[in-house]
Amino acid sequence: LAKTTQPISMDSYEGQEVNITCSHNNIATNDYITWYQQxxxxxxxxxxxxxKTKVTNEVASLFIPADRKSSTLSLPRVSLSDTAVYYCLGGGGxxxxxxxxxxxxxxxP
Amino acid sequence: SAVISQKPSRDICQRGTSLTIQCQVDSQVTMMFWYRQQPGQSLTLIATANQGSEATYESGFVIDKFPISRPNLTFSTLTVSNMSPEDSSIYLCSAFRDTGELFFGEGSRLTVL
Incomplete structure (x- = not known):
């Protein structure tokens, strides 16, 4: 299981793009990176x-560089309702x- | 998609008593997980519950304090035994969907007086 490190807190304003980066230096070959919102x-x-590379859905984008030692969750044009705690987890199977x-x-606001 | 129903949603208990939290999944799942989340903190894994075998507890959690049952592939219970005010917390159960994402019940907020 990959050990992850994230910033403890971030501030933003409505309408801005927010990028949250997670470090996972010991990620295994078959580990996926998953983000949760609470x-x-x-x-x-x-x-x-x-x-790896980029994944996009209706809520967010996830960027994972080639070395997979980090990942970035991107939230486009955040609103007040995006105020939450965000967790990244690494693991496979x-x-x-x-x-x-x-x-x-x-x-x- | 699969749903987890957890109950009770909240309870207020007296110290020294025990409370059992139930977790029902509407589809069969292999592993179920029990977490504790104290105010302002992250989720702490208590144990992993597999059907047909004893639960696997994380460091700092013991079976005598948090007995777990897993009688089938859709149901599990967590008991918080001999409660003290330090056990006041939100308890969450979860499982993996077939897609690999973790999904959670709504949590059980426990207050011990």
Whole structure:
């Protein structure tokens, strides 16, 4: 299971693009990178998952460079409702999912 | 897509008592996970529950305090035993979808007086 490191907190303003980077130096060959979002008093929910290069869905984009030692979650044009904690996890197959401290994103008006 | 139902959603308990949290998945899953999340903190994995075998506990968590049952591939329970105020927390169960993403129940908020 890849050990991950993220910034503890970030601030942004409505309408801006937010990029949250996660470091995972010891990622294994078959590990995927997955990002989750958690609002207060709710369980985390899946945002996006990728293995390499770029993945995009209706919510976010995920950039993973060729060496796969880091990944960047990109949230386009954030709104106040994007204020949440964001977690990146690395693992493959039936791994045991453990969460790091996550990044607390606060979006200001 | 699969859904996890967790209950109770919240409870207030007296110290020294025990509470059992139930987690029901609407599809069969191999592994289920139990987490604890204290206010302002990240999720801490308590244990992994597999059907037909004893749960695997993470460091700092023991079976006597957090007994877990996993009678079939869609259901699990976590008991918080001999509770103290330090056990006040949100307890979450989760499982993997076939797509590899982790999904969670809504959590059980426990307050111990």
């Amino acid at each position: 609002f207060p008093s709710q369980g985390p929910r899946f945002i996006i998952q990728g293995y 039936s791994y045991i999912p453990t969460f790091g401290r996550g990044t607390s994103l606060i979006v200001h």
